[in-house]
Amino acid sequence: MxxxxxxxxxxxxxxxxxxxxxxxxxxxxxxxxxxNRREFSHFLKAGEGISTNILSDRLEKLQCFGIIxxxxxxxxxKKFIYDLTEQGLKLAPTLLExxxxxxxxxQNSFIPPKILDLLQKDRKKLVELxxxxxxxxxxxx
Amino acid sequence: MxxxxxxxxxxxxxxxxxxxxxxxxxxxxxxxxxxNRREFSHFLKAGEGISTNILSDRLEKLQCFGIIxxxxxxxxxKKFIYDLTEQGLKLAPTLLExxxxxxxxxQNSFIPPKILDLLQKDRKKLVELxxxxxxxxxxxx
Numbered sequence: 001m002x003x004x005x006x007x008x009x010x011x012x013x014x015x016x017x018x019x020x021x022x023x024x025x026x027x028x029x030x031x032x033x034x035x036n037r038r039e040f041s042h043f044l045k046a047g048e049g050i051s052t053n054i055l056s057d058r059l060e061k062l063q064c065f066g067i068i069x070x071x072x073x074x075x076x077x078k079k080f081i082y083d084l085t086e087q088g089l090k091l092a093p094t095l096l097e098x099x100x101x102x103x104x105x106x107q108n109s110f111i112p113p114k115i116l117d118l119l120q121k122d123r124k125k126l127v128e129l130x131x132x133x134x135x136x137x138x139x140x141x
Numbered sequence: 142m143x144x145x146x147x148x149x150x151x152x153x154x155x156x157x158x159x160x161x162x163x164x165x166x167x168x169x170x171x172x173x174x175x176x177n178r179r180e181f182s183h184f185l186k187a188g189e190g191i192s193t194n195i196l197s198d199r200l201e202k203l204q205c206f207g208i209i210x211x212x213x214x215x216x217x218x219k220k221f222i223y224d225l226t227e228q229g230l231k232l233a234p235t236l237l238e239x240x241x242x243x244x245x246x247x248q249n250s251f252i253p254p255k256i257l258d259l260l261q262k263d264r265k266k267l268v269e270l271x272x273x274x275x276x277x278x279x280x281x282x
Contacts, residue, residue: 008189011169012250013236016243021164022275030154031254087246094238095154102157105228109153
């Protein structure tokens with residue numbers, strides 16, 4: 001999926017940023033990880049105001065890199081359902097650390113109380129819940 | 142430092158991405174965290190080919206948000222020395238998790254062996270070493 005000619009370096013951080021290093025991509029991962037947003041129209045309504053063309057581009061990119069899956073909607077023929085793959089779910093520790101950093105250092109950074117509580121008390125359990133896709137039941141957002 | 146009118150949401154991830162959500166900013170943080178690059182010209186030579194105008198912009202942004210400091214160079218009047226602030230050093234767990242995710246899921250993602258070894262065996266010690274600025278002695282990169 002990756003154009004070998006375009007790789008800037010073999011540094012793991014640089015390589016990872018080729019996929020996730022922009023303003024919007026991790027917000028889609030966040031939505032799929034912590035909320036029940038699964039359709040194109042759901043991501044548009046997430047609150048940060050992503051535009052349709054950027055959303056299309058980022059969904060395609062995430063799919064290309066194997067971070068999300070795209071399946072036909074079981075009830076609506078023209079719609080698709082997106083979800084995190086195993087590789088995408090492995091981003092949970094990164095997102096949780098980033099979330100906590102933002103919360104601790106930036107004004108107005110909010111973490112839903114249930115996530116914050118688990119993040120501070122039992123991070124391992126929180127990662128397990130994410131991997132088991134229990135976030136919806138927990139109604140984190 | 143943050144223009145309140147421009148905040149898209151109070152989500153900790155979205156807020157954090159306003160600062161760090163681009164291709165280049167975390168590479169400067171990486172350089173300051175793991176290497177002895179401290180001057181403008183050093184970052185230019187990092188290998189990924191950052192341009193001078195993007196570098197200027199990102200250094201100013203990181204300084205505005207209190208993530209890096211900028212001091213006059215003690216020996217060269219016209220130069221400056223950059224370093225991570227306490228707030229910047231707190232990004233260590235996020236960068237380490239991201240590095241590991243990239244290493245485990247992406248082809249051609251390299252982590253220097255000394256970092257990888259500590260990351261897998263004793264992550265807490267690695268974060269301590271970063272906070273104590275011992276990375277240069279360890280010659281991680």
